[in-house]
Amino acid sequence: MELSLFLGKVVGAYLLIVGIAYMVRVDLFQEALREFTESPAFMVFGAVLSLIIGLLMVFGHNVWEWNWRVVVTIVGYLSLLKGIMNLFYPEWARYFAEMYRDKTAYTITGGVTIFLGLYLLYSTML
Numbered sequence: 001m002e003l004s005l006f007l008g009k010v011v012g013a014y015l016l017i018v019g020i021a022y023m024v025r026v027d028l029f030q031e032a033l034r035e036f037t038e039s040p041a042f043m044v045f046g047a048v049l050s051l052i053i054g055l056l057m058v059f060g061h062n063v064w065e066w067n068w069r070v071v072v073t074i075v076g077y078l079s080l081l082k083g084i085m086n087l088f089y090p091e092w093a094r095y096f097a098e099m100y101r102d103k104t105a106y107t108i109t110g111g112v113t114i115f116l117g118l119y120l121l122y123s124t125m126l
Contacts, residue, residue: 054080
């Protein structure tokens with residue numbers, strides 16, 4: 001239970017901050033994503049980082065209760081999947097990066113991310 005609360009707060013704060021940044025600093029994220037997907041070193045580093053975070057969350061918090069805790073678990077699995085896909089199929093990341101050439105994608109992603117972050121923070125503060 002304590003781990004769930006801790007991870008819920010950390011993941012919630014992370015999602016809220018990143019979601020706001022997506023909406024406020026679109027140009028920065030577009031440039032960073034372009035450079036990231038063009039650099040094999042960045043791709044491997046990002047993949048390994050996502051893989052480690054995903055493995056830690058999946059092994060440490062594999063909770064499938066249908067409340068806010070499942071959001072933390074799903075974030076862990078998505079991080080793990082992203083790490084695996086970027087490590088073995090970097091062209092997959094380049095394909096998805098194409099969607100983010102349009103600023104609308106950042107607005108949508110930022111809105112969903114802010115919503116999930118607020119949901120986790122609210123749920124863990126009760």
